[in-house]
Amino acid sequence: MTELTTLQSRIASLTQCSDSVSGRYRDLMLPGMTDGLSAMRLEIEETQLLRRLVFQNDTGNTIGIEVASGRVLRVAEPITHQLPAECADLIGQDLLEDHHDQISAVVDIFRNFCAGTETLRVESHILAEKKETSSVGIPGSKLCEPFLDLAKTPEILSGQNDLSVFAERCAPSATAILGLEGDVISFELGPDEFLKPLRDVADAEQAKASEKPGTERSEESEPNCIILSEHPANGRSLLRATASGSQVFVLFDTTALTKFLTFWTESRV
Amino acid sequence: MKLAEKLDQLRQKFPECQTLAFADISTGMVLCSSADKNSRQEYLDSLCDVAVDMLNGDSAKRVNDAFAREDDAGIYQAIIIETAEIGVFLKSTNNPSEALCCVCTPGIELEALIQGARENLDEFGGDP
Incomplete structure (x- = not known):
């Protein structure tokens, strides 16, 4: 501000x-x-x-x-x-x-x-x-x-990292999305009430990663995608994608799971 | 049908599923497993550790906080997609201490597996 x-x-x-x-x-x-x-x-x-x-x-x-x-x-x-x-x-x-x-x-x-x-x-x-x-x-x-x-649409930096294509495809279907380049937030999109918990999760993941020995951290450079979902009756999921030091956190409705799985698969091809 | 047979049956339905393990995540123990080749106990234990972390542990807590549910409902499903394999971890909605761990090749149809595994998991409890 x-x-x-x-x-x-x-x-x-x-x-x-x-x-x-x-x-x-x-x-x-x-x-x-x-x-x-x-x-x-x-x-x-x-x-x-x-x-x-x-x-x-x-x-x-x-x-x-x-x-x-x-x-x-x-x-x-x-x-x-x-x-x-x-x-x-x-x-x-x-x-x-x-x-x-x-x-x-x-x-x-x-x-x-x-x-x-x-x-x-x-x-x-x-x-x-x-x-x-x-x-x-x-x-x-x-x-x-x-x-x-809050009303602006932040720019997702095209071509800036390995996850840009994936993030751009996820953004329209996400409740909130946040990107990290190293330790720095590179973009975020969505209502603040959903972005704040995403930032908290990102901070916690960074803190957890910093506690690991160097060898373990380097293993995380292989692209991966983790999706955690709450009770089927509630229906929200949080996705964390990692590749080459970049991370994307996405909060979305679990009913759209197939869509996000497809985004990830296609962005890896 | 015994639990081991149910696991075998589920794995036959999804040939891309290489390992299935039924675990008690409150104690961190694998109770029964089915795999296309013999799995070392250490491998099954590490699989269970991942299930505990994703569904009940620190990872689950951090994400559950993000959902900000007042009833603290918890995490019931975790999918880990890596280049060579995909892991699916499901917590039973009937008995949250029971979980199913699935390790599959990337060709797996995830939604079908999740639906099939979820239906079976909620019937598994009681006859290991």
């Missing part, structure tokens, strides 16, 4: 950009923001919907990336800033986990891009149904975005 101070700064940004027209950049270096890297990361972290963000620094260099829910999905055009060879490492990185070693490449690239920057601008394109609509500043309808978390 966006903090109130962030929301206020965004409202201030909107006021500043009230004369913006489509296709123009808006300034990220708002009053009180002295660090370009922080401004850039804040912009990415705050992005909930799938967007293409094009950043432009002091020297006119640009770097385009597609992001969703604080996660860099891919590098996108236009790019005039020289990216290191490892720029592929940007893909799938979660800016909210910037303390973790795995995103050091992201931080390095952005730090380099923002070095010495006094002005930093961004152009935001909302990507929906393969059509692009340019958005400058913050549309009025987006002001209430931080309060609509």
Whole structure:
């Protein structure tokens, strides 16, 4: 949930950009923001919907990336800033986990891009149904975005891991679904009342796995799927699929068991 | 018909089912088994351990908490799908201390097996 101070700064940004027209950049270096890297990361972290963000620094260099829910999905055009060879490492990185070693490449690239920057601008394109609509500043309808978390459909990161196809097929039939990449939640979908227990189960499974010796953990890298169901008269099931360090937890109605078994079988072929 | 014969009969109906074990999961003991080749006791014991964990143990408790039923009804069915084999563990609705453990090849028709095994399990108790 966006903090109130962030929301206020965004409202201030909107006021500043009230004369913006489509296709123009808006300034990220708002009053009180002295660090370009922080401004850039804040912009990415705050992005909930799938967007293409094009950043432009002091020297006119640009770097385009597609992001969703604080996660860099891919590098996108236009790019005039020289990216290191490892720029592929940007893909799938979660800016909210910037303390973790795995995103050091992201931080390095952005730090380099923002070095010495006094002005930093961004152009935001909302990507929906393969059509692009340019958005400058913050549309009025987006002001209430931080309060609509439950109504959003989070992006399931296609092609990001071995379970993506399975998760995408499960999602429409699931009561709730949650994905983990390593220890990090990569997506979740469903009412919070069902997501919370899924998170609890995921946490408990992680804690249990961390207690096991390394050899046993490595054995879990083989894909497997476990489905536990309650009394036939009640009829709910919880599925946990594991593959290559990724996990998907699905809560569903047991009457749909065949469907989920088929999803798993077909995703393994 | 004795329990052992019932297990054999069920396994004949589902040839992909390699091992069937009827267990008391309150004590963690396999009471009777049927398999296409002799199973070592250690294997049957480990099968029973999995059944206990999935249906009555820590795994069952964690998932049951997720269901958030006020009556704490418990887990009655567990399916473990791995690359080489599939395990099905069913807890009796008549006597929750009794369970059936099935180890099958991936070609098994799971829903048919579950339905058949469930019908048999709820009749098993009483004559091991």
